[in-house]
Amino acid sequence: MSVPLIYTAAGIFLFLLGTYGLVAYAHLLRKILAANIMGSGVFMAFIAVAGRTPGAPDPVPHAMVLTGIVVTVAFTSVALALAVRIARTSSRVHLSGRDEEQ
Amino acid sequence: MTPGPLLLFDLLLPAVLLWLAWRSLTSSDLFRAVILFIAFNLLLALAWVRLEAPDVALAEAAIGAGVTGTLLLAALTRIESAAGRRLSRPARWRPAALVLTGTALLAAAAGLLWSLRLLPTMPGGLGPLVDRHLAESGVDHPVTAVLLNFRGYDTLLEVAVLLLAVIAIWCLDEAVPFLQQPLESPLLTGFNRMMLPILLLSAGYLLWLGSHAPGGAFQAASLLAAGLLLALFSGASLPAQWSGLPLRLLLVLGFLAFLAAAIIGPLTGRALLHYPPAWVKPLILLVEWLLTLSIALILTATVIGGRPTGSRPYPPPASPAAEGRQR
Amino acid sequence: MDAVLLTHPWSVWTIIVPLAAAVLAFLVPRRAPLAGIITALSVALFVAATAYRIFLAGPHTQMLGGWQAPLGITLRADGPALIMLLTSGLVGLTVSLYATGYFTAADRQQRYFWPLWLLLWAACNALFLSGDLFNLYVTLELVTLSSIALAALNGSPAALDGAMRYLLAGLLGSLSYLLGVALIYGAYGTVDLTLLGQTVRADGLSRAALALMTAGLLLKTALFPLHFWLPPAHASAPPPVSALLSGLVVKAPLLILFRLWFEVFPDTATAGMAHLLGILGCGAIIWGSLMALRQQRLKLLVAYSTVAQIGYFFLLFPLARGEAAATAWVGVFLLVLAHGCSKASMFLVCGTITRLAGHDRLAGLAGAGGTLGARLLVFALAAVTLVGMPPSSGFIAKWLLINAAIVAGQWWYLATIALGTLLASGYVLRVLSLAFTESQSPPLPVAPRILRWPPLALSVVAVLLGLAAFHPAVLTLAGAPVSGIILLEMVP
Structure with missing residues (x-):
């Protein structure tokens, strides 16, 4: 098993771990954190799977992942602003229709 | 890249990353979770260096750990001052739902990992074209x-x-x-x-x-x-x-x-x-x-x-x- | 004159003009409605010029930055993209006009509606024209993020909740899609749709990538049973926003799905996978319609009707295999156009009714004569297309779909289409019957003209498109991945 494949596999596991966190936790901040971990997993798989070319590393996936990181930070900032707004208007830290304290 | 003297490092780093991500997701104290998440991102930058992606490493440290970390900490403070401090635990699931989700995630992992064996051994990236x-x-x-x-x-x-x-x-x-x-x-x-x-x-x-x-x-x-x-x-x-x-x-x-x-x-x-x-x-x-x-x-x-x-x-x-x- | 008309890349301006206008609207909020109207008119013109060019000179591409794929990104103006642009132009123009009358209070909502909507418009047009898997990811994110901000526009707890659900579902969907793109790049070293279409092998890796991307996009299209986020987000947004979300935004991930399944992975996708999507589509039609029948609020009823209508689009996957391919293809794209116009019109009418009556509870609208009754008539006119009664564009579209089902010998899809139509008539009649119930209600003021005419005009266009369906039908097949004759007669 080559080195990039180890990281690709780790990326896939991070993605699934994040998916679990996003589904299993009710606290909005935790959901956002989980989505970020999912994103990191995708980026890691992307760089690693494209890093198997012989010779100098391929710059195109690097540029794409940079774009992905920036897009994710934009999403995260809006998600957090929404979560803060929800906490301030209705004193909730989770979506409606779920039990408190979960 | 083939496994060499760095093999131990290449096995350890992903393992530590997965452990940090798991801890960050499951720690019931959210402040702790965010700090672990920042540590996760800093180590991730190390992984990018190892994967010969220094640009991504710089961006990860600055944006992933720095900006996202600050955003999370600022939001946590505001949420707790508005809605009070809560511990965050996973939802109590019915066993059937837990088994179903777990099976689905594991099946997805198995399928994806199995499909990786079909990756071409000599992939053609766009590197040469960019150079030209x-x-x-x-x-x-x-x-x-x-x-x-x-x-x-x-x-x-x-x-x-x-x-x-x-x-x-x-x-x-x-x-x-x-x-x-x-x-x-x-x-x-x-x-x-x-x-x-x-x-x-x-x-x-x-x-x-x-x-x-x-x-x-x-x-x-x-x-x-x-x-x-x-x-x-x-x-x-x-x-x-x-x-x-x-x-x-x-x-x-x-x-x-x-x-x-x-x-x-x-x-x-x-x-x-x-x-x-x-x-x-x-x-x-x-x-x-x-x-x-x-x-x-x-x-x-x-x-x-x-x-x-x-x-x-x-x-x-x-x-x-x-x-x-x-x- | 013709030389310029037939060579200039008109379609690019449908992206650039709204982008620039969005910045202007953000800088000078007072002039935002004016910027919006000018943009709406010019986008309509540029779409018309693109249609003219495609009609006379065929589909065309543009290599951005002058770099050929796989190094650069290609924009493609082909038939499917054009139908989407037409929907975007019609819905966008109408909603922009309506919004100048709806957001008049010079408040936070008006100030932020215009830059957000113009960015959304640019993003939708960019997505429709994109011919690159990774660029599709970026445009899809732009579409989703602006939709979320618009869904939260009125700041009510319900709207914030709906927007948050939308955001989390959107993130899950786009990351799943991106992981699929990563696998594809790792295997083939390119993300250009045309190049991939020529090189993709039908193996397990392609199937895994297709499954990841499809799952992500299904979540974003809100196909049953992944529709949980759609009704709260669409029903709690301001009406012009609901019209955009239902009429335009759900079609964006749909087009990516069509491009993936029919252009990039035509051989990878097995008949079983296609039927799975078809069955989920049937589930959406029945479940969405039943839920619409049960709703107590007009906007939720219309939102669940969107859940149902999305199901019809997914009948393309099983029906467009074999000799009925072209018929099903044209039928579904006409349905996209028809549904866009009729659904946008219905949500706008909802907005006018809510403004007049102060609420949208169905029970409270009983005995809605007079000015409300007139609004309900416009609702009925839009519903003619939604249900698929002749001579509307919805009728032609469903006729083609039914023909495709008969030719393909897939009777269960035929039965679902029939049942869906029956249920749709049911929930529409439930609304209409309100106008004929006896009840005492105080007289209401007449709505301003700008809240009355745009929805009426759009529903009339949707009906008339049925009489002039020939041109859009022919255009749909320009550069489409399927070809063949359009079967207009029932030949089992």
């Missing part, structure tokens, strides 16, 4: 060439996403001050006096570096944003007369410059973003500098987390045609 056209791109660093020239359209839309984030956040809420009063600690003031010039210098250096080595607009912008945030923490603020149109102009400046450079093409019978050969270098340089300034302000604005309150909030009613006014 690098001389025409106006920059000497391949990643910057892809970002600002070959796939510049992606970057243009990406800056639009950033701008959109600010508009969305401003639409949601007014800015809440970070601190009830500025921290008056001689240590912080001294630290800031030292750090601000260093951050400014390193931002400029990174931006200059980006034309021929790892670095560039986004990394430089996040350093600049760090400097701006430090200044904000120690009580600096934008004068009220600046927080209206002048601030908005600075926020959109980079995007507008990029857009203007992009439409030179269709206006002169070329494709979108096709720069006249003689202008490539100066155009890209100008766009990059203005982008750095705007992105730094955009990142700062996302951490502040609301529209400025100093300015006149709304324009006066536009027309007397208010017959259809709400109820």
